[in-house]
Amino acid sequence: MLRAQSIGAVAVREISQSVAGRIAAVFDRSVYVDLGSQWICIGDATVGNGPVNLLLEPTPYSGVFADLVVDQPVRVCAGAVHLGKRPLIIETAAKVWLPPLVSEWTKESLIRGLDALNAISRGRAPRQGLSVFLYGRGSELSDTREAHVGALPVFELESWLLNRLVDMRCLEGVPESAQQLIGLGPGLTPSGDDFLGGILIALSLVHRQDIAALLYADLCPRLLTRTGPISRTHLAAASAGQGLEALHLAINSVIEGNVEMIPTRLHHIDRIGSSSGWDALAGAYVVLRACLVQPAGLQKRPLGSN
């Protein structure tokens, strides 16, 4: 018998609406469960809080998921998830995790945060993936294929975001090239997907859910054919402004200009996949930097706390 210690909002919804599913992927410390419309991730505390994650209370047993096999049945019954044939029963009643709120921030704090992030990430970010966009234009600074392929789409997406952020009258659609980022690059969730997720989350944090919705509406129909189910799961949550806790904490410390916190928060970013955390952070960085460019005269809504 296992118990959840916290559970993400998306996971709560999925569990409450489902009765059955299957084991979709098994890792050392987590399993993905396909509940029909969406996957959720059940893992130990090292997996970290997130919208689709259900974290287990610590148990004295190791290898909790060791006997689970992909495609084994999953049943949801009276608030408990039964995994596999044996079954592993997980009591899901737990504290619902929601992303931490951004506290008081100003344009100055954001500038401080972005400068610090830019400086620290140079030499600190992983070479693979798209984190090169945290400190450069990508194609000149990186020899990875995904950075070369991604350079143009990132540039076009950034220009579009800039226009959309600063000019409420802009009706320009999502650039065609944005979809080239879907499923681009290495990792279980390809770097391009993480990058897009970072953009979606950052847009929510700066209260531009309208732009996020536009972007996701454009991407969504293509996700099914252009990337895998785990990416789709995370991108769907990102469209609602939710990502992994570590990512939220890192982005928040940048927005708040909490420079002392940034190095620690980046440590936690390191632990998300091999580069996924950094890829997402790069996406958020692109959005936040575009926010700064707002000409004062065009600023329609004050930057303030939520």
Added chain:
Amino acid sequence: MVSDENDSPAIGRVCAELLQSRPRVINVGLAVFAIDLDAQDVDVVHVDWRPPAGGDEDLARLLSMLAD
């Protein structure tokens, strides 16, 4: 089934039996000795020994008097 220890101990085994075949060892204590023996393909069972009665000396003394 009643386990061996309830029977009387194996008195009067063939003398020198120890020297007539490869030893078959129960190792109580340092695990390294069991590892070495295992590496030489000697039958060995390592006992995960810990002080009796969790180290309580009184109880251990009592046990030693009551033990088989």
Added chain:
Amino acid sequence: MSVTVNIVRAGVFLDSVVLMQISRELTAIQGVEDAALMMATPANWDILSDAGLLDEDTMAGPGDLLVAVRAQDQAIADSTLQRAAELMERPAQQNNTSQELRPLTLRSACRQLPDANLALISVPGDFAGAEARKALRAGLNVMIFSDNVSLAEEISLKREARDLGLIVMGPDCGTAIIDGVPLAFANVVPRGDIAIVGASGTGIQEVSCLIARAGEGISHAIGVGGRDLTEAVGAISTLTVLDWLERDVATHHIVLIAKPPAPSVVDQITDFIRSSSKSYTVCLVGSDDLALPDNAKLTTTLKDAAAAAVKNSKGLEALPVVQQAPAAGSYVRGLYSGGTLAAEAQVVFLSHRQPVLSNVPVPGAGLFTSERANHIMIDLGDDRFTRGRPHPMIDPAVRDEPICAALSDPDVGAVLLDVVIGFGAHPDPAGHLAGLLDRHGRSGSVVIASVTGTDEDPQVRAKQVSVLERAGVVVAPSNADAAELALAGLKIG
């Protein structure tokens, strides 16, 4: 002409970090030009295609994992894919290791190995007696490695064993070789027709290794414990072993290594030998005061015992020339992990009429208390040093402090050490010693050592010797030779 191969794993999800590690490992294989593990999304499809990593026949969807390799030839490509498959399986295999439940008691271990015939006991001395008693009552012979077992306990165990037709080896018995199997602290020596019965471990190890180096072999080697030949114990285990060996067809000659026995047991031993059909070497370290029957020869050092036991002792005689500068101090400090080796060194010194002190003095030597201006031989494996600490043969660091003290002592001209290898011993005692000498720096004193072991031991004697020699240690062919060299060094000075 390079070759590109792909495999597709449908619905396989591996952690990003694992994917990256596997990519790296594949790329590092000789003959592999490029390799990638990626989710087979259309975007990555283009990337792989541009990189020449895509086989045009490959079919995969965005939820699949694609492993792509471009290699110099087909064979390398195929073997790399094979390797990739293995690496991808690895986490699953790790998960499947079922934790085997180890028995917690001797009793349940006996159920697991019903035909066991020996219990090797190395729990703390306070508990060893109780475990040994359980083993005897389960019909097992017992080898007690533990020290700090009381004399009364030893006597009671050995009597019980005798009544049961079993033997108790030890306590404080580090060494046995039974039917060619080294137990606890023992060396890999060839099988042969010489048996060794000894009070303690290192004496048996030294003699068995010297016999091996002379080209002969061992049938069995049994340690009976340092107190077995005392009046109180009455040689119970020694007599049991001698009796067994008498009937053992593999044994022709028996080496008995002992401290001078109690008068009451001398007769029992000599009577046994007299009636025996086999020949004997009796090595009384430190005493030549024993009348033996004709089928037995008496020696006072381990080296002489080995020489007497073998048919041809040529291999045991070479002595190296001392190349060290003359020693500055006048005294030798011996720091031993083996008690019998410390005793043998004293015998050598006494034979040269050099007074010597020790914490385990042989007849003629003085008891070391605290005075320093003397030749001193310390047995660091003595109970007083080991209570609650590892034996210096397991953890050579126990000897570090005394060695440094000796090297810094202006009175000390030569430091005499034993290095004992084999099963049970530290994996690299010479390396440890070399590191210590390196850190401590050079000083006026000569460091002389012998290595008890064989080239078949896990640590390999030849390698240990060369490590010591590179560290500036003079390595003698035997412990007795080392003591001789130490004296010779002083005489040069």
Added chain:
Amino acid sequence: MVDTAALAPAIRRANSKALEILLQGDPVLIDVVPAKDLIPELKEHTILHAGPPIEWDRMCGPMRGAVAGVAVFEGWARDLDEAGVQASKGCFDFHPNHHFSAVGPMTGLTTCSQPLLVVENRAAGNRAYCTVNEGLGKVMRFGGNDESVRDRLAWIRDSLGPALGSALQCCGGIPLRPLVARGLTMGDEMHQRNVACSSLLLRELAPALASAVADHSDLSEMLAFMGSNDQFFLNIAMAMGKSIMDPVRNIEQSTVVTAMTRNGTDFGIRISGLGDEWFTAPVEMPAGLYFPGFSAADANPDMGDSTIVETIGLGGFAMAAAPAVAGFVGAGSVAEAAGITARMREITLGEHPEWTIVSENYQGVPTGIDIRLVVETGIVPTINTGIAHREPGIGQVGAGVVKAPMACFEKALRALGERLGIS
């Protein structure tokens, strides 16, 4: 001066005898009879309870709840409040079931009018008793005491009990040794899981029950009650355990545990060589699976005489036979289930020749707990258990495992040392 050298062989002989009696036990379910006809001491206002002796003021919530309920059920009090007042005034006489050849699950209350299952140990000629299982949910054994609980008790008293009694008499009793052997191969361990044995029993009993009950709707109700209750066999297994262990009592110098039980406050054990003395220690909290809406905060400390099944080598000791139950332990893998049984082998003297575990190559279940081995290894018996709500009247909230407290065994060992004159 005690001859300590002679002690070990004497203990070994005593334990061999104890184990022999234990393993020869041949329990047969023979009847269902009102308690007052079986236990003459069971008068009005006398209440037998689970566990070692306890008085009202130290009773836990569920047991108090059950006392109030049973007092109303027996007609000693008009309502629960009055029953509570009477109890606190000392109007009831409390005794452990164990003192009267009886056992009871959880609160384990036994009173004069309740029908009791009768198990006869045909090897030793003794009998043991246990109440009829009330089903799941809100039941008296978990402290439930409302009208629905009392109505069911009345139905068992008036309809089911007599019918079962007639049926058993009619079929000449049901031998339990082979039935349990089959149940073990079908995944039961007879404490947490009794699905197979309950079904096997029903199969044996149904024809006789059909002859004994004339009214079809009554019969249908009884079959439905038993058929829908996976734990119906638990109470029979308990009476069986008591009937097997009672003849093992009072063997001089034996270190075998003859009873383990808890009353929700104390855990108590009895040792063969120490007569009928109880060695107690505060009972521990079970760890396990909670029903939706409940958590460990709602749980009452461990309770019930059901640990008699562990005492004979079933329940937690037979966990390897019932991997499904291991889910209550934690991660619940088959390997862990086997591991628990393997650990119990460290503290037991023998194995049952017929109660075997298929997945362990037909090794018998470990049986005959030796306090010496428990104290020496530090391994305490693992017990499978149901979890009651800490408040009276709510009932079962989960199931799980609990460890017997080591202090009981240490106390008993010291007492044995004193008894043998070597303390």
